[in-house]
Amino acid sequence: MNKIKLVMTVNKKNVETEIEPYARLLDVLRDKFGFTGVKEGCGIGECGACTIIMNGKKVNSCMVLAAQAQGADILTIEGVENSDGSMHPVQEAFLEKGAVQCGFCTPGMVISSYHLLNENQDPTDQEIKEAISGNLCRCTGYKQIINAVHMAADNMKK
Amino acid sequence: MPLMGTKNYRHLNKRLNRVDSADKITGRALYAADVKVPGMIFGGSLRCKYAYAIIVEIDTSKAKAIPGVYAVLTAKDVPKTQSWADYPYLSDGTVRFVGETVAIVAAETTDLVEDALKAIEVEYEELDGVYTIEGALEKNAVQIREKGVGLKDGLPDKDKKGNIFYDSYYPIRKGDIEKGFSEADFILEREYKTPFVEHSYIEREACVVMKDPDAGIVTAYASAQNPFFTRRYLADAIQAPFNKCRVVQKMLGGSFGGKEELVGLMVGRAALLVMATDRPVKMVATREESFMESAKRHPFNFKYKAGLTKDGKIIAWEGTQIANAGAYNNQTQYLNCRAAIHSAGVYNIPNIKTDTYGVFTNNIHSGAMRGYSSPQIIFAQEQFLNEIAKEMGIDEIDLRRKNILKQGDLTATSQKLTAETITLEMIDHMVNTTEYYRKKEEYSNTHKSKEKRKGIALVSCYRGSGYGAETPDAGGSLVTAIEDGTILINTGLAENGQGLKTAYTQIAAEGIGCTTDIINFVGVDTHSIPDSGMTVASRGTVMGAQSMRKASIDLGTLLRETAAMLLKTDPDKVDIDNNEFYIIGSDGKNKVSLADVCNTRLWTGKAMAVYNWSEPGDLGIDHHTGQGDAFPTYSYGVVVAEVEVDMETGFVDVLKVSSGHDVGTCVNPDTVEGQIYGGIAMGQGFGVTEEVPVNKGQLESKNFDSYIFPTSIDVPEMEAVIFECDDSAGTYGAKSLGEPATEAVGAAIAAAVANATGVPVRELPCNLERTLLGKSLSKGGMIK
Numbered sequence: 001m002n003k004i005k006l007v008m009t010v011n012k013k014n015v016e017t018e019i020e021p022y023a024r025l026l027d028v029l030r031d032k033f034g035f036t037g038v039k040e041g042c043g044i045g046e047c048g049a050c051t052i053i054m055n056g057k058k059v060n061s062c063m064v065l066a067a068q069a070q071g072a073d074i075l076t077i078e079g080v081e082n083s084d085g086s087m088h089p090v091q092e093a094f095l096e097k098g099a100v101q102c103g104f105c106t107p108g109m110v111i112s113s114y115h116l117l118n119e120n121q122d123p124t125d126q127e128i129k130e131a132i133s134g135n136l137c138r139c140t141g142y143k144q145i146i147n148a149v150h151m152a153a154d155n156m157k158k
Numbered sequence: 159m160p161l162m163g164t165k166n167y168r169h170l171n172k173r174l175n176r177v178d179s180a181d182k183i184t185g186r187a188l189y190a191a192d193v194k195v196p197g198m199i200f201g202g203s204l205r206c207k208y209a210y211a212i213i214v215e216i217d218t219s220k221a222k223a224i225p226g227v228y229a230v231l232t233a234k235d236v237p238k239t240q241s242w243a244d245y246p247y248l249s250d251g252t253v254r255f256v257g258e259t260v261a262i263v264a265a266e267t268t269d270l271v272e273d274a275l276k277a278i279e280v281e282y283e284e285l286d287g288v289y290t291i292e293g294a295l296e297k298n299a300v301q302i303r304e305k306g307v308g309l310k311d312g313l314p315d316k317d318k319k320g321n322i323f324y325d326s327y328y329p330i331r332k333g334d335i336e337k338g339f340s341e342a343d344f345i346l347e348r349e350y351k352t353p354f355v356e357h358s359y360i361e362r363e364a365c366v367v368m369k370d371p372d373a374g375i376v377t378a379y380a381s382a383q384n385p386f387f388t389r390r391y392l393a394d395a396i397q398a399p400f401n402k403c404r405v406v407q408k409m410l411g412g413s414f415g416g417k418e419e420l421v422g423l424m425v426g427r428a429a430l431l432v433m434a435t436d437r438p439v440k441m442v443a444t445r446e447e448s449f450m451e452s453a454k455r456h457p458f459n460f461k462y463k464a465g466l467t468k469d470g471k472i473i474a475w476e477g478t479q480i481a482n483a484g485a486y487n488n489q490t491q492y493l494n495c496r497a498a499i500h501s502a503g504v505y506n507i508p509n510i511k512t513d514t515y516g517v518f519t520n521n522i523h524s525g526a527m528r529g530y531s532s533p534q535i536i537f538a539q540e541q542f543l544n545e546i547a548k549e550m551g552i553d554e555i556d557l558r559r560k561n562i563l564k565q566g567d568l569t570a571t572s573q574k575l576t577a578e579t580i581t582l583e584m585i586d587h588m589v590n591t592t593e594y595y596r597k598k599e600e601y602s603n604t605h606k607s608k609e610k611r612k613g614i615a616l617v618s619c620y621r622g623s624g625y626g627a628e629t630p631d632a633g634g635s636l637v638t639a640i641e642d643g644t645i646l647i648n649t650g651l652a653e654n655g656q657g658l659k660t661a662y663t664q665i666a667a668e669g670i671g672c673t674t675d676i677i678n679f680v681g682v683d684t685h686s687i688p689d690s691g692m693t694v695a696s697r698g699t700v701m702g703a704q705s706m707r708k709a710s711i712d713l714g715t716l717l718r719e720t721a722a723m724l725l726k727t728d729p730d731k732v733d734i735d736n737n738e739f740y741i742i743g744s745d746g747k748n749k750v751s752l753a754d755v756c757n758t759r760l761w762t763g764k765a766m767a768v769y770n771w772s773e774p775g776d777l778g779i780d781h782h783t784g785q786g787d788a789f790p791t792y793s794y795g796v797v798v799a800e801v802e803v804d805m806e807t808g809f810v811d812v813l814k815v816s817s818g819h820d821v822g823t824c825v826n827p828d829t830v831e832g833q834i835y836g837g838i839a840m841g842q843g844f845g846v847t848e849e850v851p852v853n854k855g856q857l858e859s860k861n862f863d864s865y866i867f868p869t870s871i872d873v874p875e876m877e878a879v880i881f882e883c884d885d886s887a888g889t890y891g892a893k894s895l896g897e898p899a900t901e902a903v904g905a906a907i908a909a910a911v912a913n914a915t916g917v918p919v920r921e922l923p924c925n926l927e928r929t930l931l932g933k934s935l936s937k938g939g940m941i942k
Contacts (some may be wrong), residue, residue, distance in 0.1 A: 036192035037185020037412075041360040041444045045835050046862035049360050077185035091183045095175050098828035102655025103182025103835065104361040104411030110183060129870040136862060138358050139655055141835030142870040144828075 004136025008072045010035065019066045026050045026061040028069075029076060037077035037107045041136070048135035051108035053078050058115045060134070077107035080114055090114045090152040097148035099138030108135045113149045122153060159250060159581050161587075162824045162880040164475075169667040172891055173547035173828045174674055178653065182409070186557040190381040190408040190443045191364035197368065199228060199876050201431045204261040204278050205450060206253040209855025210287030210302065213251050213260060213280060214490035222634035223279040226266035228432040230274060236430050239399045245419050245523065246332045247395055247426050253282070255522050256483035256766045256855050257450030257649040259423075264431040266441050284682055287520030289854050291459045291591075294321035294517035296583060301487065301519045302365075314515050323483050326490035326516035328375070328498035330570055330784035338474025338509030338632035342465025345474075346546050350462075350538035351847040351921040354482075357527055357858075358867050359655075361411020362448045363421050367392070367428040368438035370722040373685060374402025376432060378425045382407050383417040383654050384690040385682045388425050389593050395426030395811060396433050403429075407682040413654045415526030415694065419488075420452040436887075449860040453525025454850055456481040456516070458494060460538040463756045472561050475502045476507045479535065481514035483524030490516035492628045495579050499627070499779065502570040504581070505561040510570050512784075520855045526694060528837075532621055532901040533844055537922060540905040545918055554911075555594070560616050563854040571779050573787045578884035580820055584796045584881055590615075590815035592798040593878070598913075605916065608805055612813070613914025615673045616798045622789030623820040623887070623894040624697035631697055631774040631790070633690030635706040635714045637666055638767040641760045643737065643753025645672060648680040650690030651702045656896050657829035659700045665703050665889060669710025670717065671734035672752060694805045696894030699825060701774060701790065703889040709770035717752065720759050759857035791887035793894045796822040799845075799906035800874075803914045808926030810846050812872075812907055818879035827880065833899040841903020842874065843867035845911075904934075 003018040011031060017032045029035040029052070038061055041049035045063040052061045053075040080088045087095070090113050100106050109132055116123055116131035123131070128149045129142070137145065165171050181187040182800055206213075218230040232248060233239045239250045249260045263274040265728055288294045288302055295309065301319050308318030314327040324877055339345060351699035370377035375398050376393035382388040385405040407426070410417065424441050429440045443451070458481050465474035482492040494514045501512035511729040516524075547554035563569060565579040589595070594616060600613035601897045635649040647666045653659040657677040667674045680686065690702060715729070720727040721739030725748050732739050737752040759766060800814040824830050847866045851858040859865040908919040917932045 006393070011334045030192075035185075036188065039189070039361070040191070041362065042862045044861055044863055047360055063219070081184060087180070087184065089372060090604065092182045095179045098173075098184050098832050100179045101657065101832055102410060102412040103178070103187055104189065104359070104655075107185045108184045120287035127678065130686070133869045136358075136360060136867070137836075138360055138840065138867065140832055140835045141837070141868075141876060142873055143835040143876055144832055146870070156766075 006066055006070060008069050008074055011076060012072045021067055023066040024062055025064040025066045025069050025088065026135050028066040029061060035076045035078050039104055041104065048112065049105055051111045051135060053111060053115055053152045058112060077110060080110060088114065089155045090117060090121065093148040093152035093155065097144050097151055099145040099148040101153060105135055105137040109137065109145055113152065116149065117153055117156060120158060160583060160881050160883050162827065162882050163894060165823055165882060168671065168807040169499060169664045169670055169674060170823060170825050172661060174826055176657055176663055176829065177663050178659050178675050187409045189361055189411050190366065190379055193366040193379045193408060193437045195366060198255065198438040198440055199264050199435065200263060200268045200271050201267055201439045202275055202592040203224045203259040203427065204275045204598060205257045205489050206249065206254060206260050206283055207290065208253060208284050209256050210285040211253050211282040212285065213249060213253065214230045214283050214917050215281045216261060218261060221263060221274040222924040224270065224274055224277060226270045226322050227263060227274045228437065229264040229431050230261060230278065231430055231434060232261045235711055240254065241584050242390055242394045242427060245423055245425055247430065254520055255349055256857065257522060262427045262431060264435050265699060268880050281328065285789040287855065288321060289519055289521060291480050291517055291853065295520050302520060305460060306518050313513060315852050321518045322491055323487060323516040323518055326494045328494050328514045328784060329513045329782065330498050330501055330510055330787060332570060333472055333509035335476060335509045339465045342474055343468040344466045346465065346549055348423060348542050348545055349920065350460040350541060352458050352534040353922060354457050354852060355527060355844060355848050356449060356850050356865055357414045357416035357452065358865065359412030359414060359416060362443045362445055363417060363424055363452065364427045364442040365428055366440045367425060367432050369432060370404065370456040371437065373404035376429055377404040378429065379406050379408050381410055382421050382932060383410065383413040383418055383652065385652060385684050387418060388422045388690055389684045391422030391426040392429050393757065396429045404683065405619050406687045407652050410654045414528040415530065416452050418453065419523065419525055422683055429848055432504045438817050444885060445909050446860040450506065450522065453489065453523055453527065456490065456524035456531065456534065457525035458534040462538065463540050464546060465672050466546065470550065470557050472507045473503055477501050477512035478567065479512065479514040481516040482519055482524060484521045487516065488526055495628045496536055496622065498784055499571055499622060500532060500535055503812065504563055504618055504794065506563050506793065507570065521852055522857065528840065529897045529901040530695065532897060533841065533904050536902050537905040537908060538539065540909055541919055542911065544615065544909050554583065555589060555616060562618060563620065565752050567721050571788045572785045576883040577887060578883045580881060580883050581618065581794050584794060584820060586816050588796045588798055588816060589615060589666055589877065592816045594798060597800065597874060608801055610804055611914040612800065612802045613910040614798065614800045615906055615909030615913050616796065617902050620792045621795045621894060621898050621901045622903065623793055624701035624789065625695050626789035627777050627779045628784065631701040631707050632772060633702045634769060634771040635709045636687055636767055636769045637709040639713060639756045639759065640715060641757045643676065643751060643756045645670065646680055647677055647706065648687050649686050650682065651695040651698050651704060652682045654693055656698065658693065658827060658911045661699050661701055665706050666710040667709055668890065670714040673758060696896040696898065699892045700825060700888035705770040705772035708772060709768045712768040712770065716765060717755050720755045720764065721750050723760060724755065731929060734918045749939045791885050793898045795898045795902050797902040797906040799910040801909055801910040801914055803929060805930065806931040810911055810924055810929055812846065812874040814875040815903060816877035816879065817903065817905065818881060819895060819898055820881040820883055820893065821895050822885050822888055823882055823891035824880050825892055830880055830895060832880045835876050835894050835939065837899025838876050838903050839868045839873050842898045845904035845907035847924050
């Protein structure tokens with residue numbers, strides 16, 4: 001099979017590479033560019049560990065062919081920090097509220113929370129639960145994560 | 159009320175952000191599958207699809223001929239097929255469970271690994287196996303393991319052939335069981351069952367193994383819950399000395415007891431491929447492989463019989479607890495020690511006779527999963543208690559209050575509970591704060607509804623803290639001061655996501671007197687520190703950290719001596735605050751910094767580190783009677799669950815779980831609450847949705863599309879109640895929590911479902927049919 005030249009923007013930087021037509025976006029991000037914060041948990045779009053934002057939409061990168069990301073604007077966990085390298089309010093809140101245990105679902109959780117707060121600055125409990133319902137966590141029971149999203153929402157309003 | 163917050167510590171009993179959170183939140187944390195080294199190739203396993211079969215022939219020639227495929231290994235190519243711990247690296251010629259590895263390959267890319275696995279041709283001759291506990295115990299059942307034994311007069315007997323794993327047999331004999339039943343006014347007998355359950359950590363098993371002359375022969379970077387345990391597999395697989403085989407734990411994405419056997423086997427297989435190819439090899443399990451070869455929570459069949467006086471005192475308790483061990487096993491013998499010790503619940507019963515054992519079947523092996531038998535047995539015992547209360551017409555809380563273990567009582571192993579035991583206070587507090595009786599009354603008004611009914615239930619339980627009589631609970635820690643006034647702490651126990659690094663940082667800071675921010679926890683590297691046993695049994699804080707406490711106190715003493723010398727006073731006149739030593743009562747004028755103290759020690763040739771090895775007290779039970787002191791202390795739990803059941807569909811909505819735990823001393827309320835909330839969610843899954851269905855050894859769930867555990871939308875309202883007590887057995891008085899946090903939740907939910915529907919729950923999970931009918935329709939025909 002012929003390789004495809006893929007050009008996209010990842011975390012505000014233009015990147016390009018050659019990919020197999022069947023390559024998953026998840027693998028390209030991890031293996032070609034070293035964005036290992038994007039995790040693989042299930043490979044079938046159920047766990048959300050590989051969640052990224054692609055052209056403003058939240059997607060499971062294990063379910064996206066890399067070729068579909070041609071020209072796309074992509075945000076991974078590595079791009080969530082502020083430009084000065086400090087943590088984004090969502091990340092600060094995850095730290096402060098004890099929302100992290102093993103941490104494997106955390107990048108996807110942070111991305112889903114970040115995406116929610118971009119669209120809804122004052123989410124209810126139910127809206128937060130729905131926003132992170134595609135991100136499975138086996139450690140936390142979600143409660144401290146939900147608390148963290150509320151805290152981030154409050155801090156982002158200040 | 160002994161709620162958290164009355165203890166006086168500098169760093170314990172206080173909230174502290176987890177020390178590893180920032181790396182995890184930013185995506186910088188590196189897990190085993192993130193490791194990449196120069197020249198790295200990829201490994202994979204060919205897995206058998208039969209539950210019991212003989213391998214007639216394996217033809218690897220086509221696979222080997224594929225360009226880019228560097229090695230294809232089968233049993234004949236390796237030093238040994240069976241690991242030190244029973245489980246096979248490669249099948250010895252007979253496969254005994256679906257997913258057993260028959261060949262391993264290494265290739266340039268993961269695509270080529272797949273091509274090579276597909277190109278291997280294997281001819282099997284399928285055999286009739288045994289698949290269930292009932293099937294394994296049938297009179298003429300096929301004997302699937304040579305070491306299996308049979309029954310004689312209903313008990314495991316070494317001289318009989320069969321499928322019982324004899325080493326896992328633990329009897330308990332306390333008092334006079336016949337006398338107990340003869341004096342009873344009321345006797346009830348019931349049976350309960352639990353299924354295979356999957357850990358479902360989000361990170362799959364992964365490793366990179368490479369030749370490493372600096373280490374000796376090989377280094378493995380692995381998603382290992384227990385790096386020293388993994389080293390045993392690494393050295394064993396390639397038959398190399400332990401001191402030349404190094405295992406480095408990478409950040410671990412959850413384990414719950416699961417990243418033990420499969421990670422060890424995977425590292426062993428990768429090492430075999432490294433030796434065959436001379437290239438670094440990465441192996442990452444697919445989720446499906448993880449389901450197929452990672453250990454599961456043991457299914458149990460329980461039979462209990464209790465005798466009570468007419469006023470509700472339990473005076474006789476008889477039980478049989480049989481675990482499904484799967485085809486290979488090196489866990490059930492330890493698990494059943496715990497299951498036996500706890501086989502009569504958290505109750506003070508004078509006459510007990512229980513028998514606990516495991517059976518081999520042609521299934522995936524069972525192993526450690528958060529609780530190590532306790533979620534299963536607490537489910538069964540607590541349903542049984544409620545059935546007794548209902549049959550006798552007495553209040554279920556009164557029944558527990560009347561029988562629960564208190565200070566001074568004897569456990570099932572006749573261990574006297576000498577430490578403060580706050581079980582009655584806990585029950586009262588939980589009953590009051592949950593408004594148990596008001597809600598029970600309110601919910602009972604829904605119990606005639608044909609649509610939605612609500613239910614509430616309370617369960618109580620206890621758990622021996624740490625290894626106890628299972629195996630010596632010893633461990634060591636190294637605390638090192640550095641010339642700039644910072645501290646390194648190192649131990650053989652591992653951060654598995656539970657918060658061990660953070661707890662140990664607080665414990666070390668407490669001992670030294672320094673702040674937590676100058677302490678760095680060295681991740682586990684088996685070349686850097688002696689083996690401290692496994693990070694299991696919720697022992698990390700209660701027992702494992704004893705050596706960290708002692709080493710840090712001793713280092714603090716050394717540092718204070720130098721500070722006193724510099725301040726020209728006596729060490730007992732010196733204290734430390736904010737990393738500065740000062741003369742007590744000098745209004746802070748005479749001070750010397752921790753950095754100056756450390757620097758002085760370095761350049762005057764004084765010891766900069768303390769290594770402490772901590773051994774447990776004398777514990778042990780008699781193997782024939784199960785009598786003796788089983789654990790250094792016990793953690794107690796009282797959990798209240800409230801549910802709403804849709805009587806048309808059987809759907810169980812868990813409304814609220816209030817979970818109360820006696821943790822002795824709470825090291826960090828944030829992480830304690832995190833354990834409790836996570837434990838509630840995992841217990842909800844165990845109670846309501848989670849089961850790995852097996853059909854003649856074939857797993858019918860292999861990924862999260864069909865294996866369902868709670869999402870953020872499913873979890874109930876949660877209340878964590880942290881009790882503390884005065885008990886000196888554990889580190890700074892702390893007790894176990896990791897497993898207690900989940901072990902009673904499934905039981906409480908099942909009991910609440912029974913309250914709502916009026917139908918006792920005798921098998922988990924409470925899926926739609928079982929909830930409404932008390933039995934599963936799809937499993938109506940038992941497979942033997």
